[in-house]
Amino acid sequence: MSETPSNFPSPGLGDYYQRELSMHPPAYAPGYKSSVLRSPQKALLSLEQGMGEITGPAFSHNDLGPLDNDMILNYAKTGEPIGERIVVHGRVLDENGRGLPEVLVEAWQANAGGRYRHKKDTYLAPIDPNFGGCGRTLTDENGYYFFRTIKPGPYPWRNYINSWRPAHIHFSVFGHSFTQRLITQMYFEGDPLIGICPIVKTIPDAGAIERLIAPLDMKASAPLDYRAYRFDIVLRGRRSTLFENRLEGN
Numbered sequence: 721m722s723e724t725p726s727n728f729p730s731p732g733l734g735d736y737y738q739r740e741l742s743m744h745p746p747a748y749a750p751g752y753k754s755s756v757l758r759s760p761q762k763a764l765l766s767l768e769q770g771m772g773e774i775t776g777p778a779f780s781h782n783d784l785g786p787l788d789n790d791m792i793l794n795y796a797k798t799g800e801p802i803g804e805r806i807v808v809h810g811r812v813l814d815e816n817g818r819g820l821p822e823v824l825v826e827a828w829q830a831n832a833g834g835r836y837r838h839k840k841d842t843y844l845a846p847i848d849p850n851f852g853g854c855g856r857t858l859t860d861e862n863g864y865y866f867f868r869t870i871k872p873g874p875y876p877w878r879n880y881i882n883s884w885r886p887a888h889i890h891f892s893v894f895g896h897s898f899t900q901r902l903i904t905q906m907y908f909e910g911d912p913l914i915g916i917c918p919i920v921k922t923i924p925d926a927g928a929i930e931r932l933i934a935p936l937d938m939k940a941s942a943p944l945d946y947r948a949y950r951f952d953i954v955l956r957g958r959r960s961t962l963f964e965n966r967l968e969g970n
Contacts, residue, residue, distance in 0.1 A: 737815050737956065743925030751918045753879045773899045779824045781858060788856045791827075791869035795852030801870050802848055803832025805946040808906070808934065809866035812859050812893055812953045819863025820955065826856040826892040827867055834875030834887075843875050868946070871908070879918050886913035886920070893953055900955040908949060909935045 748759035787794040792801060808827075812820045830836045830853065833845030837853050851870060859865045872887045886907050893902045907914050914920055914933065923929050931954070940948035 739956075743923070743928040745922035745924065749918075749922040752922050753918075755922070769899060774897045776897065777824075777894055779822060779858060779894070783824075784856060784858060789865075789867050791829075791851070791853065791855045791867060793868075794855060796850040799850055801831065801851035803851075803870035803873075805868070806871045807866055807868050807940065807942075807946050807948040808889060808951055809864070809937075809940060809948060810934075810950050810952040811863040812865060812895075812955065813863060814900075815954065815956050819859070819861075820896060821859055821861045821863060823859045823863065823865075823896065824856065824892075824894045825859060825865045825953075826854075827869075827889055828854045829869065829872040829889040830875060832870050832873050834873030845873065845875070874911075874913055883918060884913050884916075886911045886917050891951075891953065893955060895955045902953065902955055904953070905932065906949075906951045907933045909933055 746759075747755065749755045785794075792805065795801075812823045812825065814820055828836075830841075831845070831848040831851045833843075833848070835841055835843045835845040835847060837847060837851070853872075855867050855869065857865050857867065869889075872889060874884050874887050876882070876884050888905045888907050891902070891904050891906060893900075893904075895901060907920070914929075920929060920932075923932075934949035934951040937948040937950040940950070942948075
């Protein structure tokens, strides 16, 4: 969901807002089966941030290849991958709505059949020999990024009986300091599996869920080629994009 600078409060120069914990999912959520075992058993500790958390990392275009943000071509060997061609684009913003330049954005996803290229993924859907499912890019001077890819398929998972993950793309965003590091998931507008997904249902705030859903953007779509989805990412503090199902990070 796009945010404009006028929607954001203004802290002191160089400050980070505290996260609004009430909108984040709890670490212990029985409906999300694996959280029962991995959630903390003791009270969390608050640590003061040092220079290692509020500075770096820094990336440059020299670290990237020309096809790194094109998942349609960056793994293709004998032809293009099978599936619906899409573009995912948007801006990476700070908590005041300002675009963040030269931020490393990484993405990974399942193929059109809902299968990851990973040795532990044993779903029945076939592996696409021309689709790796990974990409990366740097934001421009206005915080803008885009990926060209194939729309991922949903897939079943061993949560409870007949649990399915909605189609989604994982994002890792480094920000301008380690305290802004964010790992999240983007869902697609109109997917009926979003409302019944055990992971999504751990999020207690409806507005926070909406910020994880990318709306269709026909203005950025190309006739007879691809459809586009818009996904703006807000780092740290109020209105931040959620950090998957964990309280650490971001």
